[in-house]
Amino acid sequence: MAQLGGAGQPIIILPEGTSRFQGKDAQRLNILAGKILAETIRTTLGPKGMDKMLVDSLGDIVVTNDGVTILREMDIAHPAAKMLVEVAKTQEDEVGDGTTTAVIIAGELLKKAEELLDINVHPTIIAMGYRQAALKAQEILEDISIEANDKETLLNVAMTAMTGKGSEKAKEPLADLIVSAVMQVEEDGEVNKKNINIQRIQGASVDESHIVNGxxxxxxxxxxxxxxxxxxxxxxxxxxxxxxxxxxxxxxxxxxxxxxxxxxxxxxxxxxxxxxxxxxxxxxxxxxxxxxxxxxxxxxxxxxxxxxxxxxxxxxxxxxxxxxxxxxxxxxxxxxxxxxxxxxxxxxxxxxxxxxxxxxxxxxPKAISIILRGSTRHVAEEVERALDDAIGVVASTMEDKQVVIGGGAPEIEISRKLREYADTISGREQLAVNAFAEALEVVPKTLAENAGLDSIDAIVDLRAAHEDSPYMGLDVFQGEVMDMRESGVVEPQRVKKQAIQSAAEAAEMILRIDDMIAAKGGLEATGDDMGDMGGMPGGMPGGMPPMM
Structure with missing residues (x-):
């Protein structure tokens, strides 16, 4: 990469073959990578989410709708997309669930930021607005949280985490196993997930799973x-x-x-x-x-x-x-x-x-095992991932003793309160706070889409219902807006808190990048190729993102 000097002589700054994207080009490519990644796993969200089949170079197959597993198995090359993968991994390590939620919120925040960039709102202003909105969202989340320290709530938390995964048909007995296991290994208000050993054995139905007192x-x-x-x-x-x-x-x-x-x-x-x-x-x-x-x-x-x-x-x-x-x-x-x-x-x-x-x-014993059965290896592996998520959320609930209502209720309520908060802000940050509020609605919107419902009608109905109660969510099985407390759909407060915080920080970091410099081959998946969604490697149809 060269630049002309005063005497017309080129000054070599970077080696030949180095890729560089500046200003809006860099922002556009990073935002596009984030949006593609979010769209890839968006269809897995919720009780009626679909599964992904991932085949590696050796032909090994993974069938799952667990967000972090999908992202871990995908061979992602784009640096901005890798940053969102880190969001999912952090979510998994901290809470054990909500990985898909975190990534699709981050993707939607980038999408809304792109709209603001198009009307010449400065990226720093957007980042500042997102930071203010994220802090306010945490306050709102505290206000709408419910205290939980009884076994019934823990069972509901476990069943909510497993709904829509391979373990759904046996979620009640499995939830009982998980809650019993977590309560057994709890020490001084803390739960170490490593003290629960899941021993996966194929060749029988999930119903035959049981806990071992040792x-x-x-x-x-x-x-x-x-x-x-x-x-x-x-x-x-x-x-x-x-x-x-x-x-x-x-x-x-x-x-x-x-x-x-x-x-x-x-x-x-x-x-x-x-x-x-x-x-x-x-x-x-x-x-x-x-x-x-x-x-x-x-x-x-x-x-x-x-x-x-x-x-x-x-x-x-x-x-x-x-x-x-x-x-x-x-x-x-x-x-x-x-x-x-x-x-x-x-x-x-x-x-x-x-x-x-x-x-x-x-x-x-302060460490125990669960014998997990499954008819085939792939079924047993997916049920194990569901159990691992459920153990994480039950442990978080026991430690924090705070839950929020599911079914998109917290996102709609936070979105509604953020719009009110935006009216109190002067300056262009108000636009960013409003954009943050709109982005959070992607969760109930996606839940509706994945259940085959009209997402616009669902959002309108939810907004109207939240004028009266903050606990109204979308029951995807009935196709109606209902009080999710009565349905027992609850999630740990930490899942939502971590998802919103991680998504906001990742989006903010990506937005502040205005220059991408990479060695030869380091940004092969950028440029005009990012917009070409046609065809998988080897001539397979399906349109896998070229960043993988």
Whole structure:
């Protein structure tokens, strides 16, 4: 990239092949990328949202309507689109649900900003207006939130999160499993989702899913000669291998006599025997080892009637600590009865094609497992994603004890109050606040469209109903505006708060970009190609966005 100097000589600033877009061109391309991404996942929103089939380069298939899964599986190249993907990932990490909502709000904010840019409203003014509107929206959200600390509300939150996903037909029993699991692992008002292990097994209907009062480990016994079932289990958790350690440095041992070789082998065997004896002396009858266990050690453990599992995952070891009360031992010399955990029974069981170790009847476990069934792998995977979302929202509700009504009710109410707020603002920021208010209506509008309803009629009816009550939402099954409190459609306040905040911040950041400079190949999906929506790679029809 060159620029002429004073003497007519070119001054090389950037290497040849560098792409650069400035001013309105840069803004137009970034906004277009955001709009395309939002449109891609928009049809998945709500109880009647559709699914997407994603096929990777190896031919693996994912069928889902989970927003963050779709965005994670898509091979997105455009930098502005990647920023919106980060919005979805943050939403997933913070709350566990509402990813689609966050992205489509961000996309609509960019769309409304484009309209303001066309009438020469400065991007900084739009960004400032959006910031003011987002802060006001959080205040309004606080006002329309409802306090929730009873089990019935938690069940409704879980069922709302699962509606429209593969788990919908069994949402009531699954919601009961999730609420029971979250309440069990809750400690001091906080819930760590990692303490709930979902063990997915295909080959049965979703209805056969159940909760385990303990932990399920996706491993088998170290040897079939070991006992298959242990009652009144005393459990040792070892991070130390029960085998002779390799030397950290290269070393050679020169043996001149066969007796020396025999003594060397016997010494190794004695070391392993001593380690096994240490386990036996502690009183343990079940061992979970994060490292390896020597074949000779397996033999001695089996003779002592001890059930051993080797190379257990770190996450399983942490959950076993929480469930059994055992302490993870990093040196076998420190193993004693004080470090052991307890469980009513530990046994190995084969379910479909999976051999699992069950650690059950734990006393007040703070980590538990859910056995999730599904007729096929794809069904089980989608139900697992639904459960993961539901666990996130139930945990958020338990921590915050605040919910909002669903069905598009909060977005319509915030939109209505923001219009009133806009009238109090002088200057062009008023236009941006009004645009923010209009953008939020994309949520109920999309819910209506995905249910096959007239979106204009739905919005008009909702606006009229909100003159009387802030809890009126769209019942997509009845096709009518109803009081969503009575229908039990509720969501955690944190889902909406995070979605609006993240969407506003992402839109604001994208709007403030007026210059895009990229190395060769870095912006291949920009320029005029962004407007060409025809054709997938390989000649497949369907119009996938060229930014992917």
């Amino acid at each position: 932990i399920v480990v996706d491993k088998s016994r170290a040897d079939n000669s070991m006992p298959k079932n242990i009652e009144n289990a005393k459990i040792a958790l070892l991070k130390y291998p029960i085998e002779v350690k390799d030397l950290e440095t290269d070393a050679k041992i020169k043996l001149t006599d066969p007796n020396q070789m025999q003594a060397f082998i016997e010494n190794e065997e004695q070391m392993i025997k001593d380690m096994v004896q240490k386990v036996i002396d502690s009183g343990a009858n079940v061992i979970f080892c994060q490292k390896g266990i020597d074949d000779l050690a397996v033999h001695y453990l089996s003779r002592a009637g001890i059930l051993a599992v080797k190379r257990a995952k770190k996450s399983d070891m942490e959950r076993l600590e929480k469930a059994t009360g055992a302490q993870l031992v990093t040196n076998i010399e420190d193993l004693s009865a004080a470090e052991l955990g307890e469980a009513g029974k530990v046994y190995e069981k084969k379910i479909f094609d999976d051999v699992l170790i069950f650690v059950e009847e734990c006393k007040d």
